[in-house]
Amino acid sequence: MVVLASILPARGAAAPLVSDLTKAGIALVFFLHGAKLSQEAVIRGMLHWRLHGLVLATTFVLWPLLGLGAAGLSGWIVPAALAPGLVYLACLPSTIQSAIGFTAIGKGNVAAAVCGASVSNLLGMFITPLLVGLLLGAEGGGLSFSSFEAILLQLLAPFLAGQVLRRWIGGWISRHAKPLGLVDKVSILLVVYNAFSGAVVAGIWSKVTALDLVRIILVCLALLAISLGFMIWIARVRGFPKEDEIAIAFAGCNKSLAAGVPMAGVLFP
Numbered sequence: 001m002v003v004l005a006s007i008l009p010a011r012g013a014a015a016p017l018v019s020d021l022t023k024a025g026i027a028l029v030f031f032l033h034g035a036k037l038s039q040e041a042v043i044r045g046m047l048h049w050r051l052h053g054l055v056l057a058t059t060f061v062l063w064p065l066l067g068l069g070a071a072g073l074s075g076w077i078v079p080a081a082l083a084p085g086l087v088y089l090a091c092l093p094s095t096i097q098s099a100i101g102f103t104a105i106g107k108g109n110v111a112a113a114v115c116g117a118s119v120s121n122l123l124g125m126f127i128t129p130l131l132v133g134l135l136l137g138a139e140g141g142g143l144s145f146s147s148f149e150a151i152l153l154q155l156l157a158p159f160l161a162g163q164v165l166r167r168w169i170g171g172w173i174s175r176h177a178k179p180l181g182l183v184d185k186v187s188i189l190l191v192v193y194n195a196f197s198g199a200v201v202a203g204i205w206s207k208v209t210a211l212d213l214v215r216i217i218l219v220c221l222a223l224l225a226i227s228l229g230f231m232i233w234i235a236r237v238r239g240f241p242k243e244d245e246i247a248i249a250f251a252g253c254n255k256s257l258a259a260g261v262p263m264a265g266v267l268f269p
Contacts, residue, residue: 001189005196006205015197022194025187026097027158030114032180033100034162035173037111048112051244055094055116058231058252060127063090064135066223078219082212084136086219088264091131093124095256096155097191099247101184102254108246116251118155124256195257228253 010018067090071083078086096117103113173180208216231252235245 001192002196005193005200009197009200010194011197011201015201018190018194018197022187022190023154025183025190027154029097029101029183029187030155031158031162032173032183033104033110033114034159035166035169036162036177037114038166039163048109048115048244050238051109051112051240051248052116052119054231054234054238054248055120055252056123058227059094059120059124060091060131062230063223063227063255064131066090066226068135070219070223073219078215079212082216086223087135088132089220089255089260090223091128091135092255092260093128094120094251095254096121098188099251099254101188102250103247104181104184106246106250107243108250109241109243110247112244113247113251114159116247117254120251121256191257224253 064087067087070078070086070090094117096114099117100110100113104110228249231249232245235248240248
């Protein structure tokens with residue numbers, strides 16, 4: 001998707017169409033998960049505070065510390081111009097869509113992933129600007145109400161609609177679980193393509209050199225490996241079952257591009 005967006009980005013009249021398809025795909029994923037999960041599973045996921053606390057601690061404590069450590073590396077590894085971006089990345093909330101999509105693909109606790117990633121994303125609207133202001137000295141407030149409203153309407157509303165309609169369509173969805181599982185995968189691909197199309201149209205490859213790109217990739221892979229390894233280790237040490245371990249790993253090790261882009265526009269005009 002990154003290569004495709006670099007060669008053939010969605011621009012002009014195609015850009016809003018791809019954006020709308022991406023939003024529709026994400027909403028459909030949440031609707032299907034709402035229709036597939038029993039109310040008992042959702043309640044158990046909401047009340048799983050040991051899992052949520054671990055995800056939040058990793059997202060807003062461990063990751064910022066890792067980001068500061070990466071930003072303090074030698075200039076030939078992380079140039080001064082890239083260091084603030086790494087710190088900002090580390091302060092972002094967890095992605096909702098990817099965390100849930102990967103958890104579902106990995107046969108983890110989807111209900112816990114829905115709740116854990118959603119709590120991280122909602123709290124991130126307030127915590128991320130505070131962390132960025134504290135660590136970088138950036139000025140700016142949180143996100144606008146429209147961003148908060150978008151999360152509620154695009155994610156929560158379809159999920160609740162699926163819960164309401166579950167008694168009528170839940171059986172059909174269970175019988176067709178395998179083909180419907182493609183919706184998760186396709187929606188993730190759409191999110192990546194849509195995001196990188198916008199970056200390419202904005203001239204990302206004229207601002208980032210090939211060497212910078214290699215540096216970014218290597219540092220981000222190292223940060224991901226450290227956080228992912230820590231999450232799996234701590235989940236096993238704390239005695240979480242395998243399904244919860246999968247949800248913890250994906251909910252705590254992702255960073256939200258969807259939340260990060262509009263926040264960046266507010267914090268770094």
